[in-house]
Amino acid sequence: MHAFTTQNPNRMAPTVILEPAGGCLCDQPVHIAVRGLAPEQPVTLRSVLRDEKGALFRAHARYRADSHGELDLARTPALGGSFSGLEPMGLLWAMEPDRPFWRLIKRDVQTPFVVELEVLDGHEPDGGQRLARAVHERHFMAPGVRRVPVREGRVRATLFLPPGTGPFPGIIDLFGIGSGLLEYRASLLAGKGFAVMALAYNNYEDLPKDMDIIHLEYFEEAVTYLLSHPQVTGSGVGVLGISKGGELGFAMASFLKNITAAVIINGSISNIGGNLQYKDETVPSVGINTKRVKRTKDGLKDIVDLLNNPLEGPDQKSLIPVERSDTAFLFLVGQDDHNWKSEFYAREASKRLQAHGKEKPQIICYPETGHHIEPPYFPLCKASLNSLVGGPVIWGGEPRAHAMAQVDAWQQLQTFFHNHLDGKKKTIPAKL
Numbered sequence: 001m002h003a004f005t006t007q008n009p010n011r012m013a014p015t016v017i018l019e020p021a022g023g024c025l026c027d028q029p030v031h032i033a034v035r036g037l038a039p040e041q042p043v044t045l046r047s048v049l050r051d052e053k054g055a056l057f058r059a060h061a062r063y064r065a066d067s068h069g070e071l072d073l074a075r076t077p078a079l080g081g082s083f084s085g086l087e088p089m090g091l092l093w094a095m096e097p098d099r100p101f102w103r104l105i106k107r108d109v110q111t112p113f114v115v116e117l118e119v120l121d122g123h124e125p126d127g128g129q130r131l132a133r134a135v136h137e138r139h140f141m142a143p144g145v146r147r148v149p150v151r152e153g154r155v156r157a158t159l160f161l162p163p164g165t166g167p168f169p170g171i172i173d174l175f176g177i178g179s180g181l182l183e184y185r186a187s188l189l190a191g192k193g194f195a196v197m198a199l200a201y202n203n204y205e206d207l208p209k210d211m212d213i214i215h216l217e218y219f220e221e222a223v224t225y226l227l228s229h230p231q232v233t234g235s236g237v238g239v240l241g242i243s244k245g246g247e248l249g250f251a252m253a254s255f256l257k258n259i260t261a262a263v264i265i266n267g268s269i270s271n272i273g274g275n276l277q278y279k280d281e282t283v284p285s286v287g288i289n290t291k292r293v294k295r296t297k298d299g300l301k302d303i304v305d306l307l308n309n310p311l312e313g314p315d316q317k318s319l320i321p322v323e324r325s326d327t328a329f330l331f332l333v334g335q336d337d338h339n340w341k342s343e344f345y346a347r348e349a350s351k352r353l354q355a356h357g358k359e360k361p362q363i364i365c366y367p368e369t370g371h372h373i374e375p376p377y378f379p380l381c382k383a384s385l386n387s388l389v390g391g392p393v394i395w396g397g398e399p400r401a402h403a404m405a406q407v408d409a410w411q412q413l414q415t416f417f418h419n420h421l422d423g424k425k426k427t428i429p430a431k432l
């Protein structure tokens with residue numbers, strides 16, 4: 001073991017320096033440095049976070065201090081561990097859960113995640129003496145953001161309003177099947193100047209547990225609520241959706257009026273799970289063939305080929321009629337999505353929109369990126385419960401590439417919404 005203290009008794013004790021000190025918003029980077037080490041001292045940095053269900057997420061990396069006994073993660077490459085190379089935020093994005101098939105999810109956005117950082121002597125992640133420790137909070141609500149629970153008619157949601165008097169452009173935020181009411185993306189996005197409503201549509205309070213029929217009137221009610229809110233500006237809203245939420249964003253943009261802009265993260269162009277209903281129109285679900293479910297070498301389900309091709313035969317009826325839409329679209333695509341064929345869906349949507357003289361959507365494809373493109377620095381979830389499948393499935397993605405994609409996607413979607421929602425008074429006509 002490195003006899004650090006006996007080498008130079010006058011040296012100051014090793015200290016972790018965090019900037020910003022104490023904490024920051026969860027989508028912001030934290031600058032991590034260590035001072036007071038011996039010149040060239042080998043150390044291991046460890047991070048640990050406990051989620052609200054008690055699961056531990058951990059990462060570690062080996063480093064060597066410089067000739068002044070300093071270590072700056074923005075300048076010094078990791079020599080190995082959970083990641084290697086110059087990765088100033090690796091201790092966050094490379095975390096892995098101690099429970100199988102567990103995903104990092106924030107339920108109570110009014111409290112931060114607390115990350116403990118430790119500096120250990122030497123290169124043994126579990127062996128070295130602890131030299132220094134720091135606690136870093138990762139927050140979900142910027143100062144002044146207001147959280148307003150919404151129980152209006154059938155709508156079950158939480159509205160996040162930015163600081164100030166507004167009015168602000170409105171966005172509806174949708175997660176995948178079985179997600180209930182997840183607020184962490186909406187709360188972060190409200191800090192960027194948008195009034196963001198996290199909208200539940202199943203598996204929450206009195207909303208249906210199953211997905212047999214989805215009535216788009218429910219989402220229409222949510223749009224009406226948001227647009228009539230005194231702190232929401234304009235005559236149209238944005239929709240942000242991931243997974244089934246992306247597919248629903250697509251459906252809203254195709255059937256409902258006043259959807260000005262939609263960001264679809266790994267969404268599908270065909271209806272999946274149960275019937276989609278709006279007024280007297282029904283879009284049936286695309287067919288599946290369970291024989292096409294593959295097993296990974298670890299025995300996990302890979303469902304990427306489960307769904308039928310919606311361009312063939314009777315499955316064409318499952319296509320959402322995007323050609324009716326006048327919404328501006330941004331498709332964010334993980335090219336290693338194993339939930340379904342997101343890139344194919346985005347490209348097909350683009351073809352259909354352009355074939356009908358509509359605005360060409362923006363498509364951004366991220367290599368080695370999986371299904372759950374989260375806000376920045378959320379660790380990659382390799383496999384977890386898929387409610388429709390009823391068990392764990394692999395989601396795809398390589399941790400580093402996926403982390404880079406999340407940082408970029410978060411910027412891109414904000415820029416897109418600012419470009420399309422800020423100050424516009426555009427009326428989108430009804431599609432029917």
Ligand SMILES: CCCCCCCCCC(=O)SCCNC(=O)CCNC(=O)[C@H](O)C(C)(C)COP(=O)(O)OP(=O)(O)OC[C@H]1O[C@@H](n2cnc3c(N)ncnc32)[C@H](O)[C@@H]1OP(=O)(O)O
Nearest residue numbers: 101102103105176177178179243244273384385386387388
């Ligand atoms: C017809 C077949 C077609 C198939 C095509 C696939 C299309 C699917 C399109 C999609 O939308 S993909 C996205 C699917 N949805 C999800 O990934 C979300 C799945 N749901 C969850 O992970 C949890 O429900 C969630 C963490 C979001 C919320 O959990 P709850 O607040 O309801 O927690 P609860 O404590 O009641 O636990 C419910 C289940 O979630 C599990 N769970 C809770 N927290 C979790 C966590 N943090 N990580 C992983 N699993 C979690 C928990 O173990 C439990 O599993 P079991 O039902 O098997 O016992």
